Amino acid sequence: MKQYCVGVDIGGTSVKIGLFNVGGVILEKWEIPTRKENGGVEILKDVAASIREHLSEKNIALTEIIGVGMGVPGPVMDDGFVEVCVNLGWKHVYPARELKALLGEEDLTVSVGNDANVAALGEQWMGGAKGYDSSVMVTLGTGVGGGIVEHGKMISGSHGIGGEIGHITVNMNESRRCNCGNCGCLEQYASATGVVAVASKLLTEKDTASFLRTFEPLTAKDVFDEAKKGDCLALEAVDILGKYLGLTLSFVTLTVDPEVFVIGGGVSKAGPILIDTVEKYYHKFVTISEKHAGIVLAELGNDAGICGAARLVME
Ligand code: ZN
Numbered sequence: 001m002k003q004y005c006v007g008v009d010i011g012g013t014s015v016k017i018g019l020f021n022v023g024g025v026i027l028e029k030w031e032i033p034t035r036k037e038n039g040g041v042e043i044l045k046d047v048a049a050s051i052r053e054h055l056s057e058k059n060i061a062l063t064e065i066i067g068v069g070m071g072v073p074g075p076v077m078d079d080g081f082v083e084v085c086v087n088l089g090w091k092h093v094y095p096a097r098e099l100k101a102l103l104g105e106e107d108l109t110v111s112v113g114n115d116a117n118v119a120a121l122g123e124q125w126m127g128g129a130k131g132y133d134s135s136v137m138v139t140l141g142t143g144v145g146g147g148i149v150e151h152g153k154m155i156s157g158s159h160g161i162g163g164e165i166g167h168i169t170v171n172m173n174e175s176r177r178c179n180c181g182n183c184g185c186l187e188q189y190a191s192a193t194g195v196v197a198v199a200s201k202l203l204t205e206k207d208t209a210s211f212l213r214t215f216e217p218l219t220a221k222d223v224f225d226e227a228k229k230g231d232c233l234a235l236e237a238v239d240i241l242g243k244y245l246g247l248t249l250s251f252v253t254l255t256v257d258p259e260v261f262v263i264g265g266g267v268s269k270a271g272p273i274l275i276d277t278v279e280k281y282y283h284k285f286v287t288i289s290e291k292h293a294g295i296v297l298a299e300l301g302n303d304a305g306i307c308g309a310a311r312l313v314m315e
C-alpha cells in the first residue's frame with residue numbers, strides 16, 4: 001500500500017529532502033549539496049540517488065511511495081517546463097519528467113513547482129494558513145518570493161510568473177535597480193538586503209543620531225532589533241518596509257482577495273513589529289470593503305518547501 005511521499009526543495013546551495021507519511025508528518029529530513037557545475041546536470045541524479053539510499057535504509061520500496069514533489073527556484077510552467085533556473089544553471093528542462101525517469105518507477109507521480117509557490121502550499125497544508133481555503137504567502141528572505149493558493153491549488157499563471165510579488169513595482173521614483181532589471185520593486189525595500197539598503201541610505205542622508213551607525217556590517221536583524229528599542233532611523237526603515245509591503249498586499253487583495261496572508265522568510269523572525277506595521281498600511285490602502293484578509297506569520301520555517309512539495313503529489 002502507498003503510504004509515503006517525498007518532498008524535495010532544491011535551493012542554490014543545498015537540496016532539502018523530506019520523507020512524509022500521508023498524514024503530513026515528517027518521518028525523516030536530510031540535505032545534500034546542490035552541484036551546480038556543468039549546467040546543473042548532476043542535481044537530479046544526486047536527488048534520485050539520495051532518495052533511493054534513504055528509502056532502502058528504512059526498508060521502504062519505491063512502490064510504497066505515492067510520489068515525489070519538488071520545488072525549484074525559478075518559474076515553472078503548468079506542464080512542468082522550466083525555461084531557465086539561474087541559481088541552478090538549468091536551461092530548458094522538464095525536472096519532474098527527468099526525476100521520474102531517473103527513479104525508474106512507472107507508477108510514481110513526480111511533480112514540480114516554483115519554490116515560493118510550493119512553500120505557500122506547505123504553509124496552507126500544515127502551517128500558518130492551515131484551515132484556510134485561499135492564502136497568499138510572501139517570503140521575505142534575501143529576495144522576496146510569493147505564492148498564491150486558491151482552493152488548495154497553486155496559481156502559477158500562464159507564464160509561470162504568477163505570485164512573483166517581490167517584483168511588483170511599488171516606487172516609480174526609485175533610481176536604484178532591482179536584480180530583475182526593474183527599478184522600485186518591493187524586493188528592494190522588503191527583503192533582508194532591501195531593509196539594510198534602505199537603512200543605509202537613511203544613515204547617509206540624515207545626521208540623526210542612531211545606534212545603526214555602530215553596526216559593521218549592518219544586518220536586517222540589527223535594523224529590527226534597534227527599531228524595537230525605539231531607534232528613530234531603524235523605525236523609519238521598518239515603516240518604509242511596512243508601507244510598501246502593505247501597499248503590495250492591497251494590490252494582491254484587489255486581484256485575488258485571499259482569506260489570509262502568510263509572511264515568512266528570515267525577515268519575518270522580527271515578529272509582531274513587522275506584522276503591525278504592514279497591517280497599519282494594508283488597512284489604509286484597502287478601503288473598498290471593511291472585511292480584510294488576516295496577516296499572520298509563517299510557522300514551518302525552512303520546512304515549508306519540503307512540506308508543500310510533498311503536498312503537491314498527495315492530491
Ligand atoms: Zn525586481
